[in-house]
Amino acid sequence: MSHPAPAGEERPRRLVVLAGPTAVGKGTLSAYVRDHFPEVWLSVSATTRAPRPGEVEGKHYHFVDAAEFARMEQAGELIESAVVHGRNHYGTPRGPVEQALGDHKMALLEIDLQGARQVRESMPEALFVFLAPPSWDELVRRLVGRGTEDEEERTRRLETAKVELAAEDEFDVTIVNDDVRRAAEELVSLMRSH
Incomplete structure (x- = not known):
């Protein structure tokens, strides 16, 4: 049985979802926020793809095999999941997100x-x-300069990016990633106001 929150107690915060086209710099922006704004809790996604150089288990992603990912989906442990670029599975574990929001x-x-x-x-x-x-x-x-994909993968990602850019009007707010520090400050300011 749930009880009403005592007077003056904060309600759970609002989850902020950051998305955008491939290679726009979501990971770079998130890393900047993680390093410079410790008050922000960042969800760590699960993925079936192999780690890129420098990526750390539990910090950047939870790297799992296809069988474990399928088990998590079946058990309802993911808020969302998707196959990205026709290959790898990604998903957001539900429990940690709900815990963070509940902890304000x-x-x-x-x-x-x-x-x-x-x-x-x-x-x-x-x-x-x-x-x-x-x-x-x-x-x-940015996509070509990253150097982590071959020509076929770059072509696939560019096609995906065209479609993703067209979805901007589905979002509540747009932040232009022209400068990582500026964009991060704008994002965190937005989070504080919500």
Whole structure:
């Protein structure tokens, strides 16, 4: 049985969902927030893809095999899940997000567009933030400059990015990722006001 919160006690905070096209810099922005704004709790996604150089289990992702990911989905342990770029599974573990919000933490969920749409279905009260590139040319430059994908993968990601950019109007707020520090400060300011 739940009891009403005592007078003056904070209500759980509003989840902030950050999404945007591939290579726009969601991971870089999230890392900056993690390093410079310790009051922000960042959700750690589960994925079936292999770690990229420098990625740490439990900090950047929970790296799981396909069988464990399927078990988590079946058990209802994920708020959202998606197959990204036709290959790898990604998903957001439900328990830690609910715990962070219940503890009145500023909670940030950085995910892809498919995942953001699923979260809107299950948690429509969340604030949805679209991270946009300064321009299409800059997005292409970032994607090619990253050097972690082969030509076929880059082509697939660019096609995906075109579709993802067109979804901007589904979001509550847009932040342009022209400068990581500025964009992070804008995002955290937004989180504090919600």
